[in-house]
Structures are given as C-alpha cells and as structure tokens.
Amino acid sequence: MMHGRWFKGFLGAATLALGVGAGLLTGSAGTVAAQDPIRIGEFNSYTGFAAFTLPYRDGWTLALEEINDAGGVLGRPLEVISRDDGASPADAVTVANELVAREGVDILFGTFLSNVGVAVSDFAKQRKVLFLAAEPLTDTLAWSLGNRYTFRLRPGTYVQAAMLAEEAAKIEDAVRWVTIAPNYEYGQAAVAAFKELLKERRPDVEFVAEQWPGLGQIDAGAAVQALEAADPDAIFNVTFSGDLARFVREGEVRGLFEDRTVASVLSGEPEWIDPLGAEAPEGWIVTGYPWYAIDTPEHDRFLEAYQERFDDYPRLGSVVGYAALHSIADAMEAAGTTEVEAVIDALRGLTIESPVGPITYRAIDQQSDMGAYVGQLTVQDGKPRMVDWRFGAGSDYLPDDETVRQLRGE
Structure with missing residues (x-):
C-alpha cells in the first residue's frame, strides 16, 4: 500500500502557533480546526546538534503544515509537542515519559544519537507506545534490540557502510586500512560493519x-599522528560535527590524506561538510545529500516548497524530519484510527512517498528501505559538493530475511 499525501499541501504555507511553555506546534487549517487534535510527541538534540536537528525541525514543520492544510489526519488536525532530549539517554527517557504521562501522547518520533535512540526504544517497548527513530543509525534498533514498538527511518550503519565498502573495494592499492570513529554505539557499529563488508569483497x-575519540572530544593532533604512524593506504572515517572539522584541518596540515583513499560516513551531508567551505577535503568517498544536483519530480517539489517556506536550502535533516512526520500521518490514515497497535500494524509494510522516492517500512524488521547517496567530495566555487554520485536503494543493501531473523534472535 502506498500513500502520497506528502505533496498535497504545497499550495501555501500555513501559519504556526507556538506555545512556548508546552513546545506545541500545530499547522493552521480552517477545515480541521474545530476537531480535537491528534497529539504527537517529538524530541531531539536541538541544543546538542543544532546543525542537523534545526533543519530536521524545519522539515517536520513543513510536513505538519502540509498535512493540516490538506485536511489533517482522519479529519483532525495534528499537533506536535516538541522537546529537547539533551543528547542524553537518561534525559531522553525522562522526556519520553513526560510526553506519554503528562501530555497523553501514544506516538513518539525523533532522537539523533544512537545510544539515545536505543534507550527510547526500550522505553517504547515497556510502555507500549509507538516510537519512530528518525535519525539514529545503529542497526541494533532494527535487529538485535528490535521490538514491535520501534521503527527506524534512516538507512543505518550497515547500509551506508555497504555502499562505501562497495566503492572502496574497487581501489586496488587500498590494502592497509586505519579507522577513526567516535567511541559510542554509532561509531562502533559503523566500523564493525565496514570491516566485515569490505573484507567480504576484498579478503586481502x-x-x-x-x-x-570520545564524541565531541577528539584530540585531532594525536589522532592524526597515530593514524599516520600506521602507514596506511586508506582511512575509514566516522567522525562528524565539530570532530570532523578538527580532523580534516589537522589531517590536511599534517598531510595525512595525501595519496590515500578516504571513505567517510556522512561527510557529504551539508550539515557537517558545509561549515568547512573551501577547506573541505577533495576526493573522499562519502555518503551524503547532494540536494543541489538531485533532479527528480519528488525532490523538486520538496526543494521548492522548503526554500519558499524557509528561504534556505534543505539539509539531510530536513528530509528526515519531513519524511518522519508524513510516515506517521500516513500510517494513521492507513489504520483508520490513532490506536497504537493498529497504527503499528499499518506501518509494517507500508510504502510512502518521500523527497528521495518511495520508502517502505519492512515488516520483518520495521526498518525503512530508504536509500542513500554515495559519491566523491570536491570543492566548487568555494563550496563543498558531491560529484560522480549515485543513489543506492536501501533494499539493495539490507540483509535478507533469513539473516534478519538470525540477527533478531527469531
């Protein structure tokens, strides 16, 4: 079943009403205003990782306006009650509990860091509320720690590592590899997946x-010196945000990247690479979001609406926030109710439209098959850009059903 409600509200941007104390956002729409609203809980690391999460909020805000301008969900307007999770698993669980217990929501979406997503996933399982993990990349959310109440939108570390390994394996003289990654769930999972998948393609x-390095605590000089001392042919990088900028600048000064292959997760995403400007590295193989070069009807519609609404270009976070709220709205429409168990059943196997094309939430692991873009970094007119990129469908890289059952212990 496919739902395409996401593009119906492009004819005008609705005004937002913001209740500061409650963090409440609701798109205005006269046709549904008289009905009791459907309340959705949302939380993310707005103060901790604003480069991603503020565009993400813009994305779901645009979706909220579109949904309500098109008549809401089941004839009722949506309200999003938004909170900051402090980039902390403990704080996120506290926020989730407040949204459920005090605000009366049964559906949650958001989170950024993988360890935060894992903590909220366990909360959702215990409280039997639906949680759509919009951004966390660890595959434990869908596999070893997967549960009925948790869905995941973005392609995880396995899919992105598989795409990078596929490209890296083509470089014959890239034999000796070193890795650098933040020392928490996401970084550990990304390195493990890349090692496994690259060695499958290149046993040599x-x-x-x-x-x-600890997240946000990289000693770039020491890290670069240690990697250089290993005399590698190639580098697998998983750093992002300020850690990425410091690693790039120190690596350039010390010549770490000269005549070496670099494969890097997320480094083509505008959130993380645009702050480097003309200092961005060239030739790196990256996953990212070349918004300036994607030429499809669905992305053109999204890009036009986003730029008109916010007078800015979208980041990948914008796409994630937008697709997340539309996913929930489409699932409720498909279920014909807001009752959690029915919405879960509707979302399992549901296909929705998104700015990057149709995505399906696989019934077997409740992981969407959203794809990713992979290409090479360059600098054009002083701006970081992805070139020679391609889009890889998540369904082409996700493991088969038998493997998933083993990973989920079924």
Missing part, C-alpha cells in the same frame, strides 16, 4: 590501526 585488506 587488513586493518592496522584504530582511533576511538
């Missing part, structure tokens, strides 16, 4: 050194 490769 070896991994000769690793660096595990």
